[in-house]
Amino acid sequence: MSTVPTQIRIDADVKKQANELFSELGLDMSGAVNIFLKQCVLRGGIPFKVEVPQYSKELLDAASEARRISRNPDIAGYTSMEDLKKALEE
Structure with missing residues (x-):
């Protein structure tokens, strides 16, 4: 089987995430793209x-609502489950 070089443009973040996933699967980007193609x-x-x-x-x-709450500096945040439990008990 002969191969030919191919260039494609990919979003940098998507490429990083895909490379991490493919690495866990024992693949590289080229191998994953070949499987897809x-x-x-x-399947046609x-x-x-x-x-x-x-x-x-x-x-x-x-x-x-979650976005609004996460951006509101007046809403308390908690860094540990213990702090959250204490706040709920008060």
């Missing part, structure tokens, strides 16, 4: 569902 050819398309996630309004509202 072989699966595309074998992308080998997984590509879709935009549809989150419920409740989940989106909860995420928005």
